[in-house]
Amino acid sequence: MSDLSKELQNPGDGDLAFFGKITASLSHEINNVLSIINELSGLMGDLLEASSRGKALDPEKLALQVEKIAAQILRGERLIKRLNSFSHSVDRPIKTFSLNELLNDIFFLSERFATLKGISLRLSIPDDTLSIENNPFKLQKAVFAILETLFASASTGAIVKLSCSGTAESSEIAVVCESETVTEIFPASSQKEVSDLVEYLGGKTAFSTDDKGCIIKLEISNEIAV
């Protein structure tokens, strides 16, 4: 195994913190799903108990609760699928993966953080699969670090757009933030953190601003040199 490959396997500064943040958020949401199922099934129990005391049972109302429970189970399944996919991203330091899927995952994992700050997160990915060889965990960490910085500094009502594109040689992830608070939206200290991480993955980062907000682009080779 090459030095870079070994390096990419070892958890670095902040890796565990990132892993913890994501799993805590997902488990919080799974707990919400269970809480809702708990109340819906409890309500069904209340209705059945009332019927045993002579109150007419409304089959439509009961059927509605069943439908709502099924919807929550579906939501829980989706959350667990993402949690599972995220957990497996640390299986191997370098692997070939779909950048489209990775952005889908990071969008899903970050959406709750955006919602909590009143920010709208949008995703745009191409139909064609962009297949790249790199470290998916650290790449997710880099994208999340960008999003987290934007969520902390952009104003409520801001729009953050996440997209990707690619050629035969390289792929690009773009994060565009439209916010009223344009200045200092991406502090220099955070720029260094993201740049260092992307450089570590063999890529490069470009930060720019315009009158609407800021743009961050990550360019990564489709095959990492190890």
Add this chain to the structure above:
Amino acid sequence: MAQLRVLLVDDEEELVLTLAERLTIRGIEADAVTDGGKALDFIGRGKYDVVVLDLKMPGISGLAVLKTIKRDHPEVAVLMVTGHGSVEENKEGLKAGAFDYLIKPVSIQNLITKIQDAAASKRRK
């Protein structure tokens, strides 16, 4: 004893609506809202004995709502509802004047007991 009036605040709409219905079945008058802004609006217009408040919500945070209630409506008791692992937030909430906290998923009987205790503590003051 007068009927208790409770406001449930949580961004999980299905959760608060169902909880409100279950409390109503048990003789507690309950309203439900899904964000902090609406909660403050309802508290300003209604006479609630207890507010059951989720701490993690979009927009105005649960903690900010709690502090506003304590400042503008000190007669209203507040119960916090949190997920697991929110020990620091729970401590902060208690420091800001919350009566107590519950951890999701909440048992309906436990919730009612806490609501009654919170209302009784307010009456004693």
